[in-house]
Amino acid sequence: MNREPILQVKDLKTYFYTEDGIVKAVDGVSFELYQGETLGIVGESGSGKSVTSLTIMRLLDEKARIEGGEVIFKGKELLKLSEEEMRKIRGNDIAMIFQEPMVALNPVYTIGDQIMEAIILHQKVKESEARKIAIDLLRKVGIPEPEKRVDQYPHQLSGGMRQRAMIAMALSCRPQILIADEPTTALDVTIQAQILELMKELQREYGMALIMITHDMGVIAETADRVAVMYAGKVVEYGTVDEIFKKPKHPYTYALLSSIPRLDVEKQELKSIPGTVPDPLNFPPGCRFHPRCDFAKEECKNIDPELVEVSPGHYTACPFYKVLEGVEVK
Amino acid sequence: MTAYIIRRLLILPLILLGVTFIIFGMMQLLGPDKLLAAYVNPNVFDKLSDEELEALKDKYGLNDPLVVRYGKWLNGVLHGDLGWSVVGKTYVSDALMQRIPHTAELALYAIFPVVGVGIWLGIKAAVNRDKFIDHAIRIFAVIGWSFPDFVFGLFVLMIFYSMLGWLPPGNFSNWVEDIIKSSDFHYITHILSLDALLNGRFDIFWDVIRHLIGPIITISWLWWAYLLRITRSSMLEVLNKEYIRTARAKGLDEKVVINKHAKRNALIPVTTVGGAMIINLFAGTVIVEVIFNRVGLGSFVAQAATQLDYAAIMGGALFYSSILVIGNLIIDILYATIDPRIRLG
Numbered sequence: 001m002n003r004e005p006i007l008q009v010k011d012l013k014t015y016f017y018t019e020d021g022i023v024k025a026v027d028g029v030s031f032e033l034y035q036g037e038t039l040g041i042v043g044e045s046g047s048g049k050s051v052t053s054l055t056i057m058r059l060l061d062e063k064a065r066i067e068g069g070e071v072i073f074k075g076k077e078l079l080k081l082s083e084e085e086m087r088k089i090r091g092n093d094i095a096m097i098f099q100e101p102m103v104a105l106n107p108v109y110t111i112g113d114q115i116m117e118a119i120i121l122h123q124k125v126k127e128s129e130a131r132k133i134a135i136d137l138l139r140k141v142g143i144p145e146p147e148k149r150v151d152q153y154p155h156q157l158s159g160g161m162r163q164r165a166m167i168a169m170a171l172s173c174r175p176q177i178l179i180a181d182e183p184t185t186a187l188d189v190t191i192q193a194q195i196l197e198l199m200k201e202l203q204r205e206y207g208m209a210l211i212m213i214t215h216d217m218g219v220i221a222e223t224a225d226r227v228a229v230m231y232a233g234k235v236v237e238y239g240t241v242d243e244i245f246k247k248p249k250h251p252y253t254y255a256l257l258s259s260i261p262r263l264d265v266e267k268q269e270l271k272s273i274p275g276t277v278p279d280p281l282n283f284p285p286g287c288r289f290h291p292r293c294d295f296a297k298e299e300c301k302n303i304d305p306e307l308v309e310v311s312p313g314h315y316t317a318c319p320f321y322k323v324l325e326g327v328e329v330k
Numbered sequence: 331m332t333a334y335i336i337r338r339l340l341i342l343p344l345i346l347l348g349v350t351f352i353i354f355g356m357m358q359l360l361g362p363d364k365l366l367a368a369y370v371n372p373n374v375f376d377k378l379s380d381e382e383l384e385a386l387k388d389k390y391g392l393n394d395p396l397v398v399r400y401g402k403w404l405n406g407v408l409h410g411d412l413g414w415s416v417v418g419k420t421y422v423s424d425a426l427m428q429r430i431p432h433t434a435e436l437a438l439y440a441i442f443p444v445v446g447v448g449i450w451l452g453i454k455a456a457v458n459r460d461k462f463i464d465h466a467i468r469i470f471a472v473i474g475w476s477f478p479d480f481v482f483g484l485f486v487l488m489i490f491y492s493m494l495g496w497l498p499p500g501n502f503s504n505w506v507e508d509i510i511k512s513s514d515f516h517y518i519t520h521i522l523s524l525d526a527l528l529n530g531r532f533d534i535f536w537d538v539i540r541h542l543i544g545p546i547i548t549i550s551w552l553w554w555a556y557l558l559r560i561t562r563s564s565m566l567e568v569l570n571k572e573y574i575r576t577a578r579a580k581g582l583d584e585k586v587v588i589n590k591h592a593k594r595n596a597l598i599p600v601t602t603v604g605g606a607m608i609i610n611l612f613a614g615t616v617i618v619e620v621i622f623n624r625v626g627l628g629s630f631v632a633q634a635a636t637q638l639d640y641a642a643i644m645g646g647a648l649f650y651s652s653i654l655v656i657g658n659l660i661i662d663i664l665y666a667t668i669d670p671r672i673r674l675g
């Protein structure tokens with residue numbers, strides 16, 4: 001990868017100042033996103049994936065403070081832009097899809113109205129023109145009878161249809177980057193596959209870069225080119241999907257991979273990683289994964305592991321990654 | 331939407347019929363003698379012999395079976411015959427008609443501070459959560475909420491009438507009475523302040539408004555504080571919804587996010603409460619009219635109650651109930667206009 005990245009996130013830190021203390025939701029996250037590729041961000045719930053994406057979009061609430069880092073989009077440092085400049089980027093250059101299509105659409109406005117809004121805002125077209133674009137988009141995302149659906153309200157659509165409408169809305173201004181935060185988590189399995197397929201298709205057609213956020217390694221395998229694995233506010237492993245699935249270099253990634261249900265084994269239980277995600281108010285000292293790590297050593301409590309490149313483009317934050325060599329993913 | 335309104339309108343007569351059942355039922359508890367008193371001018375009533383009384387009971391059907399009596403009574407009600415009011419010294423229907431415009435004027439004006447100030451301040455407070463303006467508005471509301479309306483009304487009278495002489499009690503000054511009773515003054519809406527304007531009498535308009543300010547503040551005081559609290563919490567809840575984040579993620583201006591996406595959702599619960607409150611403003615006029623010594627439906631019904639003027643009480647009950655039923659209908663329609671989930675099922 002010697003191209004210029006379209007988006008660069010460098011050592012991002014976002015903390016929440018709550019009554020109970022400081023929640024270090026994102027605590028040193030870095031990655032690059034290249035034109036036309038899909039970067040997966042994977043990690044258990046609470047690892048800081050959503051906060052990372054909301055920081056990029058600058059959509060955090062007042063309790064949040066961006067403590068450090070840079071977000072560079074096509075040479076522009078987004079964290080330094082004025083609110084007005086940032087608004088021109090949101091929805092237009094960088095668009096976002098959220099997890100729950102049931103609650104991410106405004107219940108009192110029609111689907112069409114909500115899609116047209118962004119088109120009128122950013123593309124300065126007339127309402128009748130925007131309506132045509134909205135209907136075309138609905139057709140494109142596979143919503144039957146788009147002329148009728150455009151005037152319907154969110155509650156009149158099924159969950160899968162609503163997520164399609166969300167996608168249409170996000171794509172309405174042909175963004176260069178689409179951030180999808182668990183776009184299929186709330187949907188049932190067959191619909192999940194359809195939506196992922198649709199997103200891949202549209203990505204190819206629009207040539208946009210996609211950040212696919214999920215807790216599900218299966219979704220990553222399905223969609224991503226490269227992956228950033230997050231744990232407790234940090235990226236712990238970063239590389240191509242191929243490398244990460246075949247030669248994981250971090251015990252957490254290894255544990256995540258072991259928890260994917262396998263199609264070739266019958267009647268298996270859904271495995272999850274033993275132990276619980278650490279409390280972000282009070283992370284364990286040293287390597288934050290050590291209380292749950294099968295390979296932890298005494299010194300893991302005292303080190304602060306940094307990402308190091310172990311092969312071209314493949315990084316891990318475990319200095320003892322060699323213990324994984326020759327270990328089969330269960 | 332039209333289908334919804336038609337559906338609701340079709341139920342309306344049924345509900346009103348239910349109201350008449352209840353009121354008729356309560357009247358029956360009085361027994362035939364007292365009921366008769368409610369039909370006849372008392373000056374005549376006291377001079378009647380027993381035979382004449384029986385004849386009158388027959389005439390008014392008080393000896394008939396219940397169903398027949400209900401039918402006759404309802405027929406009377408539908409023709410505006412509600413009996414004789416001792417307190418009003420005239421037919422109940424006339425007594426009511428004379429006083430309704432005064433009370434309507436008071437209640438209608440009170441809606442503006444309640445809805446305008448209550449909702450407007452509630453949204454201001456929510457949008458500026460935990461900032462100075464939010465704290466100031468909330469303290470204001472807590473003070474409002476902690477005073478019973480009649481206590482507040484007495485304070486208003488004490489300060490603005492006794493001490494400052496600004497806001498006198500009553501409906502208008504004495505000099506106004508002669509003018510509005512003369513044939514030069516034309517009644518168009520029967521709402522005095524409006525008619526004064528329409529007659530080009532700004533002096534009368536101002537006098538009427540001066541008499542209205544105290545009662546209006548008193549009536550609306552408690553309610554706007556309540557509405558403010560509800561609006562604020564509803565707005566705060568909506569501002570945390572995901573669709574608000576979606577709206578921001580589109581690049582919309584914060585003003586559009588608040589005014590288009592948040593407000594309409596936040597007003598859904600406010601409509602229900604606010605609507606019920608506006609209906610209750612009519613009930614609230616009873617205390618205020620008594621405190622401020624105003625002519626109106628509220629003070630009339632209060633007087634009727636103390637003097638056991640049954641016909642007037644029942645007539646008032648019928649009127650207040652109808653307002654309640656029709657008011658609720660209007661709220662439901664408003665509710666459906668705001669929220670498509672109601673209207674489209």
Ligand SMILES: Nc1ncnc2c1ncn2[C@@H]1O[C@H](COP(=O)(O)OP(=O)(O)O)[C@@H](O)[C@H]1O
Nearest residue numbers: 016023025044045046047048049050051052280
């Ligand atoms: N608004 C907020 N206030 C306080 N803590 C928050 C807030 N949003 C997220 N967090 C905390 O930040 C951490 C990371 O959250 P999130 O990014 O949503 O995780 P993920 O998307 O990976 O499941 C969690 O511990 C969560 O509780």
Ligand code: SF4
Nearest residue numbers: 287290293296300318
């Ligand atoms: S540093 Fe130690 S605890 Fe952390 S992942 Fe590596 S082996 Fe496990």
Ligand SMILES: [Mg+2]
Nearest residue numbers: 049050181182
């Ligand atoms: Mg999340």
